[in-house]
Amino acid sequence: MIHKTNRLSAAYRKLFRKTYLALSIVLCLVISVILLWTVSYLPPYGSTDTPTYNDVSGRYVNSGMTETGATNIVAGMILDYRAFDTLGESFVLFTALCSCLIIMYGSEFAIPPRPDKYLTEKDNILKYTMFVVIPMIMLFGIYILLNGHLSPGGGFSGGAILGAGLVLMSLTFGHDVVAKFLTPKRIRVISCCALGFYCLAKSYSFFTGANHLHSIISPGTPGNIISAGLILPLDIAVGCIVACTMYSFYCLFERGDI
Amino acid sequence: MALRFGENLAINYEEAVAIILFAIGFCMLLFHNNLLRKIIGLNIMDTGVYLFLASMGYIEGHKAPIITDPGTTITETFINPIPSGLVLTGIVVSVSVTALMLALAVRLYKRYHTLDLDEIYEIIEEDEENDIHN
Numbered sequence: 001m002i003h004k005t006n007r008l009s010a011a012y013r014k015l016f017r018k019t020y021l022a023l024s025i026v027l028c029l030v031i032s033v034i035l036l037w038t039v040s041y042l043p044p045y046g047s048t049d050t051p052t053y054n055d056v057s058g059r060y061v062n063s064g065m066t067e068t069g070a071t072n073i074v075a076g077m078i079l080d081y082r083a084f085d086t087l088g089e090s091f092v093l094f095t096a097l098c099s100c101l102i103i104m105y106g107s108e109f110a111i112p113p114r115p116d117k118y119l120t121e122k123d124n125i126l127k128y129t130m131f132v133v134i135p136m137i138m139l140f141g142i143y144i145l146l147n148g149h150l151s152p153g154g155g156f157s158g159g160a161i162l163g164a165g166l167v168l169m170s171l172t173f174g175h176d177v178v179a180k181f182l183t184p185k186r187i188r189v190i191s192c193c194a195l196g197f198y199c200l201a202k203s204y205s206f207f208t209g210a211n212h213l214h215s216i217i218s219p220g221t222p223g224n225i226i227s228a229g230l231i232l233p234l235d236i237a238v239g240c241i242v243a244c245t246m247y248s249f250y251c252l253f254e255r256g257d258i
Numbered sequence: 259m260a261l262r263f264g265e266n267l268a269i270n271y272e273e274a275v276a277i278i279l280f281a282i283g284f285c286m287l288l289f290h291n292n293l294l295r296k297i298i299g300l301n302i303m304d305t306g307v308y309l310f311l312a313s314m315g316y317i318e319g320h321k322a323p324i325i326t327d328p329g330t331t332i333t334e335t336f337i338n339p340i341p342s343g344l345v346l347t348g349i350v351v352s353v354s355v356t357a358l359m360l361a362l363a364v365r366l367y368k369r370y371h372t373l374d375l376d377e378i379y380e381i382i383e384e385d386e387e388n389d390i391h392n
Contacts, residue, residue: 009383013376024288032281033261039273040264046318050338053317057338064339065325073323073336078343085343089350096354103361152324156346222328249357253364 069220069228070149079154079231079238083202089156090198090238093245094191104252130172137165141243148235149228155238162239163246170247175255178247184258187244194237201230201237272313279306293363293373297356304352308345315341 043049060077070076078086145158170178220227251258267274279302286299315338323336363373370378 021289024285028281028285028288031284032277035277035280036267036274037261037263039270039277040267042266042270042273044266044269045272045313046316048317050314050317052314052340053338057340060339061323061336064323065328071325071328073325073339074342074346077339078346082343085347089347092351092354096358099358100361103358103365152322156350222325253360 065222068231069222070231071222072149072151072154075149075154075231075235076228079149079234080229083234086155086234086238087198087202090195090241093241094195097191097245097248100249100252101258104256126172130168134165134169134172137161137168141165141239145235145239146225146232149231150225155235156242158235159239159242160246162243163250166243166247167250170250170254175251182244182247187248187258190240191244194240198234198237201234272316273310276306276310276313279303279309282306291375293366293375297359297363300359301352301356304348308348311341311345311348315339 043051060073060081064073064076064081065071068076068080070080141158141161141164143158144153144161145155148154148158166178166182220229222228226232248258283299283301283303283306286302287296290296290299317335317337320335320337323339323342366378367373370381372378372381
């Protein structure tokens with residue numbers, strides 16, 4: 001009886017695999033041909049006829065600087081006109097971190113925390129190189145974070161560079177060195193404070209009930225480092241969240257623990 | 259009815275390359291049994307979408323939307339800033355989704371000691387049969 005069902009299910013599985021393969025090839029071909037056919041009817045590359053180039057982007061480009069105070073129009077767009085979108089992104093990152101913690105931690109299948117293998121190996125060349133390199137990476141990350149409204153960059157890229165610096169530090173000097181100043185509790189407090197600050201700072205338009213475009217915080221002189229209203233604090237908040245999340249992801253996958 | 263392609267396929271080479279990247283990622287997603295390769299395929303699909311968005315925002319001869327001289331009146335012309343912002347959103351979501359999928363893959367490996375989907379199905383079937391016969 002058992003043998004019969006096994007043989008049946010084996011034949012069934014073989015048939016299923018063949019059908020699946022054939023259907024996948026057909027699906028891939030159909031989808032790529034349809035998409036390429038659509039591309040061939042799109043307006044020419046680099047022209048102004050593209051459907052995304054409409055009044056909205058014209059408004060952003062022409063009056064973005066006077067309304068938000070940011071010379072980087074993309075930063076002015078994502079942190080002022082469309083700030084709730086960026087708030088959602090920050091929450092996506094935070095939720096992903098929480099979900100990874102739930103999945104990887106505190107269950108019978110979780111990875112047990114491993115001892116630091118890099119701290120025991122005394123590699124002097126690596127350590128002295130990192131003494132020079134890591135401060136530069138951190139400084140570069142902070143520069144990008146603070147100049148988000150003036151030059152290319154902003155909270156997400158600066159935070160990613162800061163997180164990479166933290167990961168490098170943890171790889172070189174061991175997890176305990178980073179854990180001295182970035183404990184799990186502090187990661188939690190920093191992320192929650194940054195998210196809460198972002199929520200409060202952007203919900204003033206709800207509280208005042210006015211059209212969000214007339215901000216009570218003046219945009220300042222465009223081009224100065226302290227300008228652009230709320231964009232600089234919001235950039236710092238986003239950067240803190242991204243740096244903490246990147247470092248926590250690394251710790252979760254490397255050690256199974258923050 | 260024959261499928262007639264338009265005239266702009268050669269001019270829109272960047273969008274076409276984005277579609278090909280998307281198709282490569284989609285094939286990886288469908289044809290591979292290993293979960294890690296499926297995740298990499300999904301990331302390649304993401305890359306295709308970013309390339310498509312970035313090339314839709316480009317306008318010939320216009321600059322990146324950063325005002326270099328805020329004192330004077332703006333005489334430069336800029337590309338469309340909206341797709342750039344959308345690509346940023348996409349990157350953040352892709353990072354989060356990748357981390358979540360990798361965490362789930364780690365849990366599956368811990369449970370079944372393999373990442374191959376067929377082997378996982380076989381183990382599940384054997385477990386069910388054992389449950390029925392016991």
